[in-house]
Amino acid sequence: MPKREPKELPPQHTRSGTPIAPLYGPEKPDSKIGKPGEYPFTRGIYPSMYLGKMWTMRQYAGFGTPEETNRRFRYLLESGQTGLSVALDLPTQLGYDSDAPEALGEVGKVGVAIDSLADMETIFQNIPLDKVSTSFTINGTAPILLAMYQAVAAKQGVPYERIAGTIQNDLLKEFGARGAWIFPIAPSLRLCVDAIAYCAEKLPRFNPISIASHFRDAGANPAEEAAYTLADGVAYVKACLERGLGVDQFAPRLSFFFYTYVNFFEEVAKYRAMRRIWARLMKERFGAENPDSWRLRIACVCGGHSLTKAEPLNNIARTTIETMAVACAGLQSVFTAAYDEAFAIPTELAARTALRVQQIVAYETDVAKTIDPLAGSYFVEALTDEMESAITGIMDQIEERGGMVRCLEDGWVQRRIAERAFEYQRDLDAGKVPVVGVNVFKADKEEPLQIHRVDEAAERAKADSVRALRKSRDQATVEAALTALESAARDEGKNLMTPIYDAVMAYATVGEITDRLRRVFGVYTPSRVF
Amino acid sequence: MARTLRVLVGKPGLDGHDRGAKVVASALRDAGMEVIYTGLRATPEAIVATAIQESCDVIGLSVLSGAHETIAKRILELLRARGAEIPILMGGVIPPEDRERLRALGVGAIFGQEASLQEIVEGVRQLAASDGDADDQTHHEEGIQ
Numbered sequence: 257m258p259k260r261e262p263k264e265l266p267p268q269h270t271r272s273g274t275p276i277a278p279l280y281g282p283e284k285p286d287s288k289i290g291k292p293g294e295y296p297f298t299r300g301i302y303p304s305m306y307l308g309k310m311w312t313m314r315q316y317a318g319f320g321t322p323e324e325t326n327r328r329f330r331y332l333l334e335s336g337q338t339g340l341s342v343a344l345d346l347p348t349q350l351g352y353d354s355d356a357p358e359a360l361g362e363v364g365k366v367g368v369a370i371d372s373l374a375d376m377e378t379i380f381q382n383i384p385l386d387k388v389s390t391s392f393t394i395n396g397t398a399p400i401l402l403a404m405y406q407a408v409a410a411k412q413g414v415p416y417e418r419i420a421g422t423i424q425n426d427l428l429k430e431f432g433a434r435g436a437w438i439f440p441i442a443p444s445l446r447l448c449v450d451a452i453a454y455c456a457e458k459l460p461r462f463n464p465i466s467i468a469s470h471f472r473d474a475g476a477n478p479a480e481e482a483a484y485t486l487a488d489g490v491a492y493v494k495a496c497l498e499r500g501l502g503v504d505q506f507a508p509r510l511s512f513f514f515y516t517y518v519n520f521f522e523e524v525a526k527y528r529a530m531r532r533i534w535a536r537l538m539k540e541r542f543g544a545e546n547p548d549s550w551r552l553r554i555a556c557v558c559g560g561h562s563l564t565k566a567e568p569l570n571n572i573a574r575t576t577i578e579t580m581a582v583a584c585a586g587l588q589s590v591f592t593a594a595y596d597e598a599f600a601i602p603t604e605l606a607a608r609t610a611l612r613v614q615q616i617v618a619y620e621t622d623v624a625k626t627i628d629p630l631a632g633s634y635f636v637e638a639l640t641d642e643m644e645s646a647i648t649g650i651m652d653q654i655e656e657r658g659g660m661v662r663c664l665e666d667g668w669v670q671r672r673i674a675e676r677a678f679e680y681q682r683d684l685d686a687g688k689v690p691v692v693g694v695n696v697f698k699a700d701k702e703e704p705l706q707i708h709r710v711d712e713a714a715e716r717a718k719a720d721s722v723r724a725l726r727k728s729r730d731q732a733t734v735e736a737a738l739t740a741l742e743s744a745a746r747d748e749g750k751n752l753m754t755p756i757y758d759a760v761m762a763y764a765t766v767g768e769i770t771d772r773l774r775r776v777f778g779v780y781t782p783s784r785v786f
Numbered sequence: 787m788a789r790t791l792r793v794l795v796g797k798p799g800l801d802g803h804d805r806g807a808k809v810v811a812s813a814l815r816d817a818g819m820e821v822i823y824t825g826l827r828a829t830p831e832a833i834v835a836t837a838i839q840e841s842c843d844v845i846g847l848s849v850l851s852g853a854h855e856t857i858a859k860r861i862l863e864l865l866r867a868r869g870a871e872i873p874i875l876m877g878g879v880i881p882p883e884d885r886e887r888l889r890a891l892g893v894g895a896i897f898g899q900e901a902s903l904q905e906i907v908e909g910v911r912q913l914a915a916s917d918g919d920a921d922d923q924t925h926h927e928e929g930i931q
Contacts (some may be wrong), residue, residue: 564899
């Protein structure tokens with residue numbers, strides 16, 4: 257039984273005083289639906305679901321300098337947020353320092369710029385790492401950021417085994433949809449597995465990967481989104497098994513991240529179907545014995561491409577419906593996008609309102625008072641079955657084509673996604689898909705909106721600070737650590753997490769560490785054909 | 787006879803979200819244009835060199851990360867340095883108040899997320915026409931079909 261389960265569930269009532277039971281359903285449920293917390297987890301992965309623990313409200317934030325991000329995090333924590341989520345700027349995601357020519361114009365734009373351990377220390381100043389869990393949307397440089405977070409814990413005196421959080425560390429979807437790759441596919445997978453193996457041994461509360469569904473925002477439909485993402489999951493499981501890890505050693509820490517749009521019932525069905533598919537795969541195909549290996553733990557974003565730039569306040573309605581869907585679907589962690597997401601990084605007002613959407617759904621409505629409230633609905637159960645067969649159908653196609661890695665290498669997935677995105681845009685332009693404020697019920701004129709601006713001077717200041725750091729540290733230690741890392745990278749049998757940690761502790765920068773790895777692994781060449 | 791327009795669709799900067807760039811490229815192809823897509827993380831130097839080498843009529847740039855101004859400046863600078871008069875069109879996440887500044891820099895047209903494919907196709911045609919001597923550019927017909 258997972259540790260989160262309470263001994264007794266708090267009694268719930270309607271506003272009229274009728275008691276609400278924790279669970280409704282037949283005494284002997286259909287085996288494909290089962291009970292919450294039990295295989296195949298259609299009704300949720302924990303027996304008490306939100307009655308035992310509310311979902312984690314985790315808003316994606318981070319911009320400009322580490323100091324600004326630290327202020328925004330403390331503001332969000334004071335506003336009742338329960339987990340942190342760090343957005344990183346593109347140079348940090350791709351392994352360039354703030355003063356690199358490649359970084360020009362991009363420093364601090366879509367997230368915070370992290371050059372070295374010093375920046376990570378600033379971001380978490382006065383935020384004790386044993387009291388929060390932190391999610392990093394980081395992939396190519398995930399091992400470096402993980403090592404930095406671990407190093408901050410060490411400096412704060414927090415034991416490693418108590419730090420909790422997630423690194424996205426999902427490179428496969430970068431090749432398929434998000435584009436933030438660095439190295440070719442094989443060494444990218446090696447680094448992913450290095451972090452997974454390292455966490456299994458040293459950081460038991462840390463999720464070393466969040467297998468993410470950016471395919472959806474790139475154009476895939478919900479069934480394809482689910483299929484590609486679960487197929488990525490299968491690819492990682494295979495890679496870990498090839499490394500010699502036992503399935504129950506790592507599978508309980510695999511986590512997933514999906515997109516939720518306004519197609520309410522289909523989203524609910526998608527999540528219920530995916531839990532069933534994953535549980536069956538892990539138990540039957542990969543022979544996992546620990547029930548935690550069967551549980552599909554899901555975080556999600558409500559928003560993404562479902563939000564519009566036209567009439568931005570309408571987006572609050574959209575994300576509310578989406579948050580309601582994920583509450584009905586029993587997800588573990590939710591990020592609700594802000595209404596100005598289509599313009600820029602959220603303003604403080606937009607960020608707070610987004611969090612309020614979740615709090616309203618969680619505490620003002622009755623959705624969290626009973627488990628899997630839509631179970632047994634003729635529509636939802638039928639749709640769940642149909643989503644399951646649609647998703648497994650696409651996953652079978654992928655298997656027949658040689659697996660997900662192969663399908664990404666030969667561009668099959670990318671082409672299908674691009675076709676789907678084009679179809680959607682044509683349907684939108686033709687008015688076949690109604691989107692309020694965009695192609696139906698349009699306002700005559702745009703309301704002005706206050707948006708967040710990134711301070712342009714911040715880029716120069718950040719570039720200066722990394723140059724200053726390089727002068728102030730012990731250069732011999734840095735050189736030695738980087739040389740050790742490079743030679744470990746040349747040895748396929750070595751896990752690179754420890755040499756990366758040593759380099760981070762010596763205040764080697766993200767750019768310097770990545771450059772050494774680029775020297776060994778080379779860089780991925782993107783396709784121009786689609 | 788209408789000649790085939792050649793358009794370079796560029797994805798400069800570090801951002802990897804290429805949904806918009808690919809959708810626009812597909813729409814331009816559907817409208818009968820020849821499209822050269824640069825792929826992700828094309829440098830301003832590579833974009834300008836390719837556009838000149840491939841005799842492109844228009845350069846379309848997709849930027850979502852907020853780096854649009856830095857990128858536009860650099861590409862226009864390089865084009866001027868090489869004496870190339872290829873009009874530029876930009877799309878992506880570009881705040882309304884930046885649009886005037888981009889136009890003042892020399893960006894010919896800006897399309898936001900709200901633009902329909904038809905509007906973008908028309909915009910490309912107009913930009914290509916605005917650079918004048920359409921008759922001089924019949925060389926595009928040669929060897930490219």
